Amino acid sequence: MTEPNCLSTGGLDHVHEVLSGFVDRGVVPGLVAVVGRGDELHVHAVGTMGLDDDRPIQRDAIFRISSMTKPVTAVATLLLVEDGVLGLDDPIDDLLPELAERRVLRCSDGPLDDTVPADRAITVHDLLTFTFGHGMVLSEPDSTPYQRAVTALDLGGPPNPDGYPAPDPWLRGVGTLPLVHQPGERWLYNSGSEVLGVLIARASGRPFDEFLHDRIFEPLGMFDTGFCVPADRIDRLTTGYLTDPATGGLEVHDLPATGQWSVPPAFPSGASGLVSTADDFTAFARMLLRGGSHDGVALLSPEAVERMTSDQLTPEQKVGAAMVDDYFATHGWGYGVSMLTHPNDEPLSVGTYGWDGGLGTAWVNDPAEDLILLLLTQAAWTSPTPPEIVGAFRAAAYQSLGALET
DSSP, X not given: OOOTTSBOHHHHHHHHXXXXXXXXXTSOSEEEEEEEETTEEEEEEEEEEETTEEEEOOTTOBEEOGGGHHHHHHHHHHHHHHHTSOOTTOBSTTTOGGGSSOEEESSTTSOTTOEEEOSSOOBHHHHHTXXXXXXXXXXXXXXXXXXXXXXXXXXXXXXXXXXXOOHHHHHHHHHTSOBSSOTTTOOOBSHHHHHHHHHHHHHHTSOHHHHHIIIIIHHHTOTTOBSSOOGGGGGGBOOEEEEOTTTOOEEEXXXXXXXXXXXXXXXXXXXXXXXXXXXXXXXXHHHHXXXXXXXXXEOSOHHHHHHHTSOOOOHHXXXXXXSXXXXXXXXXXXXXXXXXXXXXXXXXXXXXXXXXXXTTXXXXXXXXXXXXXXXXXXXXXXXXXXXXXXXXHHHHXXXXXXXXXX
């Protein structure tokens, strides 16, 4: 039997074979995947940088991690909480007056002027848990007055650095809208992280991207992570693709040298704006798995990490909120991450947490197995449910665990 804290060589070979199959079939042009357990770290780089770029993809390739930005933003917020600058239960009115004295829609699909006063102020905790009342509404696009207003104001949607105004006018736009639900009443995806980016900048007195660099990226050695790719590294940024849900075919979404991540954005999105590499994000993941510390750098307290990675939602807050049917039957939401709360058809242990990026990335930490699984691809997902490659990678990785080998 293989040692319980090790990864089997044969199992890791199988992981590589599984991933190579998706590249060979043209599902993705290339990928970088990480299987990390304890002090072991195994990186698989398969395929090319793009359909029209046949350079072999390398371990240091840079990917658009989209919604995997959210846990980074949550950690930044908790740093300010531990500094004493913010409190989880603090109202945000003083720092974000645009969101003070909110009005709330009487009916979520009703006219924007049919509102009632908010029961209370929005808090930092509300933003972290996505329960502050503003976010993605689960109905047909632009089918309600609220959704049409969000679209008109460019206040949300797919990762699109070119489509957002600067933080202050963006927040003023949000402030013109009523909330969909009362603060703390219901989970609504995405917007909490966007607002947190503005809050962090104002609370710290410096731009959001600078705060992330100084307090997270530099201490953890995440030197290739940011909101754009410098010219001297742009050759390591992969071509980004959208996937046709009907045919599975790929079409170019973002080119490295001339695309949206080649220049600093007006709005550094705390929900979906970052690019990163396998080693950079693994350092971030290991920091959380080690209770807030990595390679001698203590970033967060274990208590903060525990709170971040534990379910913070009530059953009432989960009702009708998830983007995937019955998602909250087996999952919860902490601060910027989801976690498995009950067994399901995945091999993940209960307590596993992480989040995916809709432009083609996926990450989980499994504390019970001391395991990090990270998958970075250039091909966007076609739905909120991760595609086959994610499940196949995770299944193969769990088969490689020494504890499961006989």
